[in-house]
Amino acid sequence: MAAQDLNRDLIGVAGGRWQLQTPALVIDLDVLERNIARVAAHARKNRIALRPHAKTHKSVEIARRQIEAGALGICCAKLGEAEALADGGIESILITSPVVTERGIARLMALNAKVPDLMAVCDNPEIGAMLGAAARESGKPLKVVVDIDPGMSRTGIAPGEGAIALVEQVANSAGLEYAGLQCYAGNLQHLESPNERRDRSLSVMKTLAELGDALAARGLAPNILTGGGTGTFDIDPDARTLTELQVGSYVFMDRQYNEVWQKPGDRPPFEPSLFVQTTVISANRDGLATTDAGFKSFATDAGPPVIASGAPEGASYFFFGDEQGGVLYDTSLQKLRPRDVLACIVPHCDPTANLYDCYHCVRGDVLEAIWPIEARGRVA
Amino acid sequence: MAAQDLNRDLIGVAGGRWQLQTPALVIDLDVLERNIARVAAHARKNRIALRPHAKTHKSVEIARRQIEAGALGICCAKLGEAEALADGGIESILITSPVVTERGIARLMALNAKVPDLMAVCDNPEIGAMLGAAARESGKPLKVVVDIDPGMSRTGIAPGEGAIALVEQVANSAGLEYAGLQCYAGNLQHLESPNERRDRSLSVMKTLAELGDALAARGLAPNILTGGGTGTFDIDPDARTLTELQVGSYVFMDRQYNEVWQKPGDRPPFEPSLFVQTTVISANRDGLATTDAGFKSFATDAGPPVIASGAPEGASYFFFGDEQGGVLYDTSLQKLRPRDVLACIVPHCDPTANLYDCYHCVRGDVLEAIWPIEARGRVA
Numbered sequence: 001m002a003a004q005d006l007n008r009d010l011i012g013v014a015g016g017r018w019q020l021q022t023p024a025l026v027i028d029l030d031v032l033e034r035n036i037a038r039v040a041a042h043a044r045k046n047r048i049a050l051r052p053h054a055k056t057h058k059s060v061e062i063a064r065r066q067i068e069a070g071a072l073g074i075c076c077a078k079l080g081e082a083e084a085l086a087d088g089g090i091e092s093i094l095i096t097s098p099v100v101t102e103r104g105i106a107r108l109m110a111l112n113a114k115v116p117d118l119m120a121v122c123d124n125p126e127i128g129a130m131l132g133a134a135a136r137e138s139g140k141p142l143k144v145v146v147d148i149d150p151g152m153s154r155t156g157i158a159p160g161e162g163a164i165a166l167v168e169q170v171a172n173s174a175g176l177e178y179a180g181l182q183c184y185a186g187n188l189q190h191l192e193s194p195n196e197r198r199d200r201s202l203s204v205m206k207t208l209a210e211l212g213d214a215l216a217a218r219g220l221a222p223n224i225l226t227g228g229g230t231g232t233f234d235i236d237p238d239a240r241t242l243t244e245l246q247v248g249s250y251v252f253m254d255r256q257y258n259e260v261w262q263k264p265g266d267r268p269p270f271e272p273s274l275f276v277q278t279t280v281i282s283a284n285r286d287g288l289a290t291t292d293a294g295f296k297s298f299a300t301d302a303g304p305p306v307i308a309s310g311a312p313e314g315a316s317y318f319f320f321g322d323e324q325g326g327v328l329y330d331t332s333l334q335k336l337r338p339r340d341v342l343a344c345i346v347p348h349c350d351p352t353a354n355l356y357d358c359y360h361c362v363r364g365d366v367l368e369a370i371w372p373i374e375a376r377g378r379v380a
Numbered sequence: 381m382a383a384q385d386l387n388r389d390l391i392g393v394a395g396g397r398w399q400l401q402t403p404a405l406v407i408d409l410d411v412l413e414r415n416i417a418r419v420a421a422h423a424r425k426n427r428i429a430l431r432p433h434a435k436t437h438k439s440v441e442i443a444r445r446q447i448e449a450g451a452l453g454i455c456c457a458k459l460g461e462a463e464a465l466a467d468g469g470i471e472s473i474l475i476t477s478p479v480v481t482e483r484g485i486a487r488l489m490a491l492n493a494k495v496p497d498l499m500a501v502c503d504n505p506e507i508g509a510m511l512g513a514a515a516r517e518s519g520k521p522l523k524v525v526v527d528i529d530p531g532m533s534r535t536g537i538a539p540g541e542g543a544i545a546l547v548e549q550v551a552n553s554a555g556l557e558y559a560g561l562q563c564y565a566g567n568l569q570h571l572e573s574p575n576e577r578r579d580r581s582l583s584v585m586k587t588l589a590e591l592g593d594a595l596a597a598r599g600l601a602p603n604i605l606t607g608g609g610t611g612t613f614d615i616d617p618d619a620r621t622l623t624e625l626q627v628g629s630y631v632f633m634d635r636q637y638n639e640v641w642q643k644p645g646d647r648p649p650f651e652p653s654l655f656v657q658t659t660v661i662s663a664n665r666d667g668l669a670t671t672d673a674g675f676k677s678f679a680t681d682a683g684p685p686v687i688a689s690g691a692p693e694g695a696s697y698f699f700f701g702d703e704q705g706g707v708l709y710d711t712s713l714q715k716l717r718p719r720d721v722l723a724c725i726v727p728h729c730d731p732t733a734n735l736y737d738c739y740h741c742v743r744g745d746v747l748e749a750i751w752p753i754e755a756r757g758r759v760a
């Protein structure tokens with residue numbers, strides 16, 4: 001039986017949530033809906049558009065809900081992710097990482113023929129020339145956003161003469177349509193000092209605005225200025241530079257983003273809607289229980305998960321190898337036994353969602369729906 | 381197009397390996413075959429059986445090759461993994477983690493009805509009673525191996541009176557067939573001191589042998605004594621206690637296991653056959669290139685990968701977020717550019733394989749086959 005079908009018989013059953021075969025990835029629908037509504041209200045209030053990043057959820061259903069709530073379209077990190085979401089009917093997609101190989105560019109052209117509003121990024125003149133030639137040959141212009149390095153040197157071309165020349169090249173390429181600029185400061189999203197996060201983000205935005213002005217002076221004003229993330233969602237709009245926000249993690253939140261807003265008086269603007277549900281499978285030593293969720297059930301790049309329910313106050317979770325987790329807890333409060341069920345806030349939502357084939361969507365104790373994660377594993 | 385089909389047109393094409401859409405998980409078939417043959421020869425020489433752990437590869441094709449090379453059957457970590465490999469025709473499976481929930485036990489009975497030689501483990505008398513009742517009702521006895529804790533407290537019951545009582549319960553249960561003992565010291569596999577690895581492993585084996593003797597004195601001699609891993613594959617047979625080895629990682633190896641044999645004069649007994657192939661997508665700063673493989677393309681619990689080819693001597697790989705990797709290198713040797721291709725030895729093979737839908741199997745520069753990873757993500 002496929003993973004998506006293991007728990008299908010529990011849909012609508014009272015208390016069914018706690019009978020899921022685990023590890024299972026669970027979405028609290030009430031919270032998900034609040035997060036989507038909250039960011040939409042924020043964008044409306046600040047008169048900025050939304051192009052949420054689907055690399056977080058990789059799900060057609062969630063992308064649809066984001067668009068229904070007012071988003072222009074979505075971002076995808078990779079070509080394969082975009083292909084999967086386009087197959088699900090998503091019609092406006094920005095692929096935020098450069099597509100650079102000949103075979104990748106051929107796939108990009110096939111996708112461009114199919115998707116009404118597809119945009120690719122470019123940070124390199126040679127690749128820009130390849131894109132232009134391929135698009136010309138394909139017969140449909142490809143919209144291109146020039147990717148600007150916010151100073152982290154991951155992708156993007158540094159703002160300056162090189163960037164201006166690349167914009168000119170794209171704008172003058174017969175096959176390409178110059179759509180604007182992308183500038184995403186991934187390195188600033190998790191800064192825990194609100195002042196540092198604000199100052200550095202506004203500084204990046206200032207540099208970007210200056211580049212935009214220089215381009216406008218050459219008749220190349222960017223139509224779209226896209227960037228920003230969950231960590232700076234309420235900072236970037238103040239700069240009045242970006243035209244749209246690429247927020248992603250806000251739909252789910254995770255331990256890592258919760259910790260961004262942990263200073264006294266600070267409260268995370270979004271709530272955790274994503275949980276890994278796990279079951280105790282062994283408990284033969286006092287104060288230690290073993291669960292069924294280890295390295296294969298959580299992304300581990302951001303440390304351990306937080307136990308949200310099912311274990312005594314103060315219990316901590318550790319990874320106990322590929323297949324298992326461990327829970328250290330105070331036995332004077334409760335004794336954990338095999339079959340006990342825990343819900344955990346994930347350490348890092350994007351790569352954790354990428355481990356699972358489906359979301360188990362609950363409202364309270366009821367499993368309401370099972371959504372496939374169409375773009376899971378579509379990293380190429 | 382599904383991930384398995386992205387590169388199908390390259391099968392048999394000269395140099396096709398280096399044109400794969402990436403990130404891609406690549407197996408060097410010559411090395412895989414040598415590793416499988418090497419462990420089989422080792423087992424024959426030491427007159428010990430093999431039940432390789434399929435949690436490493438989750439692949440029907442690799443399980444078949446291990447069985448063809450002489451293995452009795454395979455181990456699976458989870459019920460879902462066993463279901464997937466049974467669907468592929470594997471007929472002898474030991475599930476090495478306890479199955480404890482009512483719904484899980486119902487699935488276990490359905491699998492037992494289908495698989496000629498299925499074994500489950502148990503480390504808890506209440507769960508043993510549930511297994512017995514379910515098996516009685518199912519009409520086919522369930523073979524049960526009692527799981528013994530090697531002292532790491534992950535799963536298993538401590539050797540002693542409790543363990544003996546559990547064996548007696550299993551042996552006397554009308555629905556169950558007592559098959560033997562499991563004892564897997566996962567905590568000793570990566571000890572880098574050969575002496576410590578040997579001494580502690582032999583000490584666990586001695587305790588296990590004593591338990592076996594105590595059981596034999598009660599007419600409950602274990603038929604199977606199963607355990608061991610790649611880190612102790614050449615130690616465990618010396619104890620003459622285990623009847624079979626659960627070696628898993630030897631098929632692929634990884635950075636972590638390579639480092640177990642890094643002392644002077646020490647050489648890893650198996651060779652790395654598994655690689656993540658990745659492509660440079662951006663290289664706008666001297667000495668730093670950005671690839672397309674980040675947290676979603678490598679398990680990150682064991683640190684960064686090792687670059688095996690494609691970058692100058694001394695280059696190092698770091699994770700550059702969910703979607704990208706970074707390569708720091710000496711530009712006096714070579715200048716990396718977009719479209720350059722790197723092959724990386726994975727940090728930890730099992731959870732990395734669990735990220736991908738298929739293996740791209742190469743011989744030299746030729747892509748020979750694409751194998752699905754049937755049990756990928758089957759953690760429940």
